[in-house]
Amino acid sequence: MTLENSPEMDPVPLSELTTLRTGAAPRRMLQAATTDELVSALRETWSRGEDWFVLGGGSNLFVGDDSFDGTVIRVLTNGIEELPSPHPGRIRLRVQAGHGWDDLVAYAVERGYAGLEAMSGIPGTVGASPVQNIGAYGQEIQETLVEVDLIDESTGEVSAVPAEELGLGFRTSVLKHHYGAQPQRRAVILSVTVDLLVATERTVRGDQLRRALGLQDDRAVPLSWVRERILATRASKGMLLDEHDPDTHGVGSFFQNAVVPEVVARALPAECPRWPVAPDLDSVTVIPLAAYDGYLPAPHHEAPDVKVSAAWLIEQAGIRKGFKLPRSRASVSTKHALALTNRGSATAGEVAELARFIQSRVQAEFGLLLQPEPVLIGVEL
Numbered sequence: 001m002t003l004e005n006s007p008e009m010d011p012v013p014l015s016e017l018t019t020l021r022t023g024a025a026p027r028r029m030l031q032a033a034t035t036d037e038l039v040s041a042l043r044e045t046w047s048r049g050e051d052w053f054v055l056g057g058g059s060n061l062f063v064g065d066d067s068f069d070g071t072v073i074r075v076l077t078n079g080i081e082e083l084p085s086p087h088p089g090r091i092r093l094r095v096q097a098g099h100g101w102d103d104l105v106a107y108a109v110e111r112g113y114a115g116l117e118a119m120s121g122i123p124g125t126v127g128a129s130p131v132q133n134i135g136a137y138g139q140e141i142q143e144t145l146v147e148v149d150l151i152d153e154s155t156g157e158v159s160a161v162p163a164e165e166l167g168l169g170f171r172t173s174v175l176k177h178h179y180g181a182q183p184q185r186r187a188v189i190l191s192v193t194v195d196l197l198v199a200t201e202r203t204v205r206g207d208q209l210r211r212a213l214g215l216q217d218d219r220a221v222p223l224s225w226v227r228e229r230i231l232a233t234r235a236s237k238g239m240l241l242d243e244h245d246p247d248t249h250g251v252g253s254f255f256q257n258a259v260v261p262e263v264v265a266r267a268l269p270a271e272c273p274r275w276p277v278a279p280d281l282d283s284v285t286v287i288p289l290a291a292y293d294g295y296l297p298a299p300h301h302e303a304p305d306v307k308v309s310a311a312w313l314i315e316q317a318g319i320r321k322g323f324k325l326p327r328s329r330a331s332v333s334t335k336h337a338l339a340l341t342n343r344g345s346a347t348a349g350e351v352a353e354l355a356r357f358i359q360s361r362v363q364a365e366f367g368l369l370l371q372p373e374p375v376l377i378g379v380e381l
């Protein structure tokens with residue numbers, strides 16, 4: 001029974017709170033509608049020394065069939081605060097962690113604040129957005145994120161942490177559980193601050209976004225138009241949550257695009273789509289004057305890593321859209337080879353079986369082990 005004014009709630013099966021729709025009810029569940037409630041719920045849980053995790057929109061979680069033996073804390077805070085930016089022509093938004101990500105994008109686009117519009121339609125909460133440095137069509141939260149308010153498990157203290165300290169990378173950060181392993185920093189985001197350009201129109205740079213919008217050149221277009229086009233494109237690929245479309249009952253991309261050394265990418269068939277990963281800046285070699293003998297060593301250039309399309313690898317390994325194993329209720333989306341979906345009441349076991357099958361086919365064909373993108377809880381792949 002839920003007590004009045006208590007954050008404690010009757011545990012709900014996680015299959016009802018996650019978009020992949022798997023997972024039993026955890027042993028204990030709390031909910032927090034304000035930051036103060038969230039902070040006290042976390043401190044109380046940590047004082048017990050039990051296992052725990054926070055739940056936002058449940059759109060990047062793959063939860064196992066056995067009940068989680070610990071506390072799940074639902075983040076239900078919300079609200080947007082406008083703050084001045086130190087940079088002329090820009091504005092800052094401080095947003096509570098439980099606020100819907102797409103509600104934030106809609107808010108920004110409506111008021112003419114640019115920088116988030118290409119990420120329209122990504123499900124989930126604002127607090128989870130830095131956890132895997134969300135992104136779409138070449139835009140990432142990293143580009144506009146200034147800082148987060150964070151509470152650390154090790155100290156129980158709240159502090160403002162600059163974006164540079166979050167280890168943001170391709171769908172990753174120090175806060176993310178990787179392939180079932182612990183995050184580097186056990187902490188919860190309470191709010192997120194982004195710095196946006198005040199403009200109702202903006203020039204579209206970047207091939208990926210321009211292609212998605214069907215633009216030939218880099219002329220300025222209204223933010224609202226970008227948002228509408230992105231939402232329509234996402235819907236056509238099953239990447240916009242829709243109760244009635246089982247192709248969206250997943251976690252978006254189930255596997256990450258593989259980032260491989262250039263020499264590995266070169267061995268893949270030429271048709272395999274690939275994108276350069278930004279190279280590290282050349283390191284500077286300092287030669288003390290006393291040791292300088294007139295000879296300068298040739299600059300050392302490391303070939304940048306290459307990101308290769310996991311969807312392409314999957315399809316070329318013989319797994320078509322809509323593929324499912326016999327008698328399984330889990331299937332590859334009929335619209336996108338990278339999305340694994342729950343077509344009814346598939347168990348986590350059924351989804352994991354499909355995922356392992358795909359991994360083994362791609363590995364046998366190309367020698368690459370695809371890594372899952374969602375956070376795994378009580379599941380191993």
Ligand SMILES: Cc1cc2nc3c(=O)[nH]c(=O)nc-3n(C[C@H](O)[C@H](O)[C@H](O)COP(=O)(O)OP(=O)(O)OC[C@H]3O[C@@H](n4cnc5c(N)ncnc54)[C@H](O)[C@@H]3O)c2cc1C
Pocket residue numbers: 019053054055056057058059060061075097122123124125126127128129131132133134135136175177187188189190238239240241248250251252253375
């Ligand atoms: C149809 C579909 C399309 C998608 N498309 C994209 C896409 O284009 N790009 C993309 O990047 N992702 C995409 N995703 C994945 C997902 O929407 C994002 O990763 C999103 O940010 C997850 O938010 P959430 O609130 O649902 O997080 P949850 O699934 O609830 O949690 C994910 C992880 O973050 C942790 N977490 C949640 N809140 C906090 C917090 N406040 N502080 C610290 N840790 C926290 C959780 O403990 C968990 O480890 C898609 C998912 C679906 C279902």
